Amino acid sequence: MDYQMEELLPIVSELAQKYAGYESTSITYEKAQSLMEAVLFCLSEYNNSYSNSLIQRDISVKEQYNIGAELLSEKVENIRNIFNKISIQFEDFGVKCLYDTVQKGIPQFLKWYDIKFCPQNTILTFDYPLFIDCSSLTGADAVYKYIRAIQTEQKFLGAFDRNYVMSILEKYNSEYRGMVENICGIVLTNIIGHVAIKKPFNDTGFLYEEYLQISKVFAGKSFSDIENIVKELIKKMVSKFYENDMDMLEYLCCETNNIAVRIFTANQHGQLSKVFVS
Amino acid sequence: MGEQNWLELLNSQTWLKQVQATNQYTEKFGLALSEKDTELLLAEKNNTLKAERRVEFGQSILPQIIYAFCDSSFISQNNYVETLIRLQEIFYLYKNEMQDEITDDELIHFMKEQFEEVCYGDLDYLEGTCLDIFAQAIRAGYRGYQKTQGYGEFEKFDIVQRWDKELYLETLKELCWR
Numbered sequence: 259m260d261y262q263m264e265e266l267l268p269i270v271s272e273l274a275q276k277y278a279g280y281e282s283t284s285i286t287y288e289k290a291q292s293l294m295e296a297v298l299f300c301l302s303e304y305n306n307s308y309s310n311s312l313i314q315r316d317i318s319v320k321e322q323y324n325i326g327a328e329l330l331s332e333k334v335e336n337i338r339n340i341f342n343k344i345s346i347q348f349e350d351f352g353v354k355c356l357y358d359t360v361q362k363g364i365p366q367f368l369k370w371y372d373i374k375f376c377p378q379n380t381i382l383t384f385d386y387p388l389f390i391d392c393s394s395l396t397g398a399d400a401v402y403k404y405i406r407a408i409q410t411e412q413k414f415l416g417a418f419d420r421n422y423v424m425s426i427l428e429k430y431n432s433e434y435r436g437m438v439e440n441i442c443g444i445v446l447t448n449i450i451g452h453v454a455i456k457k458p459f460n461d462t463g464f465l466y467e468e469y470l471q472i473s474k475v476f477a478g479k480s481f482s483d484i485e486n487i488v489k490e491l492i493k494k495m496v497s498k499f500y501e502n503d504m505d506m507l508e509y510l511c512c513e514t515n516n517i518a519v520r521i522f523t524a525n526q527h528g529q530l531s532k533v534f535v536s
Numbered sequence: 537m538g539e540q541n542w543l544e545l546l547n548s549q550t551w552l553k554q555v556q557a558t559n560q561y562t563e564k565f566g567l568a569l570s571e572k573d574t575e576l577l578l579a580e581k582n583n584t585l586k587a588e589r590r591v592e593f594g595q596s597i598l599p600q601i602i603y604a605f606c607d608s609s610f611i612s613q614n615n616y617v618e619t620l621i622r623l624q625e626i627f628y629l630y631k632n633e634m635q636d637e638i639t640d641d642e643l644i645h646f647m648k649e650q651f652e653e654v655c656y657g658d659l660d661y662l663e664g665t666c667l668d669i670f671a672q673a674i675r676a677g678y679r680g681y682q683k684t685q686g687y688g689e690f691e692k693f694d695i696v697q698r699w700d701k702e703l704y705l706e707t708l709k710e711l712c713w714r
Contacts, residue, residue, distance in 0.1 A: 270593075271593040271594060274591075274593050275593065275594060278636075279639075281639035281640060281641065282631070282636065282639055282640050283592055283593070283594065283595050283596060283597045283600075283640055284585070284590045284591060284592040284593070284597065284628065284631065285590065285591055285593070285636070286589060286590055286591075286632065286636070287589040287590065287591060289636075290591040
């Protein structure tokens with residue numbers, strides 16, 4: 259994305275006049291900077307949405323900006339649709355941080371997001387952590403990525419019985435309702451234990467012999483070997499229970515590194531019961 | 537010539553033309569700006585905008601100030617340029633002080649009215665008292681000027697008693713008995 263200043267200034271100038279309602283001939287540096295960022299944000303939306311071969315090179319920067327703004331508007335509409343969809347069966351398992359971030363935060367984003375004058379403002383702080391990092395993105399791009407991840411988590415967790423998930427969380431931390439931690443990661447780790455020894459999910463709680471069995475699966479393996487085993491187990495689970503949902507596989511695999519570290523360390527110290535809780 | 541310089545030059549030329557065009561209207565009030573004057577005003581405008589950290593786009597505010605103030609009883613050819621420079625400074629200062637809540641027209645209407653009727657041409661009083669009090673009211677949430685377009689606003693906030701009947705009678709008595 260390489261634009262000349264004289265291509266951008268007329269767009270910023272027009273936007274500034276609209277911002278001032280054609281009633282002010284000047285604006286502050288801070289506002290001018292923010293409007294320039296708004297224009298660049300829409301242009302990057304245009305550039306990111308078309309593959310290089312499809313970019314219409316012969317159209318003016320103003321048209322590119324308009325298309326970018328239109329695409330952004332569609333993205334916000336997608337966020338609204340995803341939110342409406344997940345809200346029907348949204349389950350926070352009593353975790354306040356998850357509820358506040360999604361059920362309170364997203365509607366506020368949809369209410370206050372300013373596509374025209376400040377699309378780069380994310381508005382939300384994403385307090386509930388995910389497997390993926392949205393911090394490199396801003397505005398609707400960040401929120402879109404975030405809510406899609408939440409949608410995947412909800413689909414993953416929704417396949418299990420509510421009480422089962424809550425029992426895992428309860429055993430992990432009796433005050434889990436107030437913790438600021440990703441619950442999907444806690445449940446996924448536990449599921450890995452079940453899949454590793456082919457133990458049914460409804461058969462809760464691991465016996466001593468079962469911990470020995472799990473320990474054998476990971477014993478003598480290097481950290482990267484464990485990571486590969488975890489990845490394979492996730493693949494097996496997604497293919498069996500989630501119709502090989504590739505988005506979910508990709509998302510869950512973002513956590514393999516953390517899970518592998520926990521298993522590797524716990525196995526070395528005979529503390530697998532701290533990792534596989536239920 | 538760099539691209540930025542080219543842009544600046546283009547904007548400056550447009551600005552100089554806009555300001556010089558005001559001479560046609562102000563001539564009847566005995567006011568005119570020479571080429572040197574407009575160049576000085578341009579330089580001062582750029583300095584003020586930098587100092588107040590503001591950007592002007594498209595049309596400039598100076599022609600509007602000129603059209604509003606040219607019929608003032610307190611402006612003559614002798615103080616025309618200096619007054620315009622100060623009015624420009626005061627205008628941008630108070631756009632910031634009023635947090636951009638007020639439109640250009642409303643601010644100019646308010647400034648002109650006080651300049652004529654309260655300050656009697658005293659720019660320091662306009663800046664330090666009238667606008668200061670009005671800006672405080674706006675920052676506190678006052679929006680009544682939107683209905684009045686900035687006219688007849690200062691008397692609502694004026695802290696000075698402009699007409700003192702007793703003082704008037706006392707002075708009159710003194711003059712008559714002298």
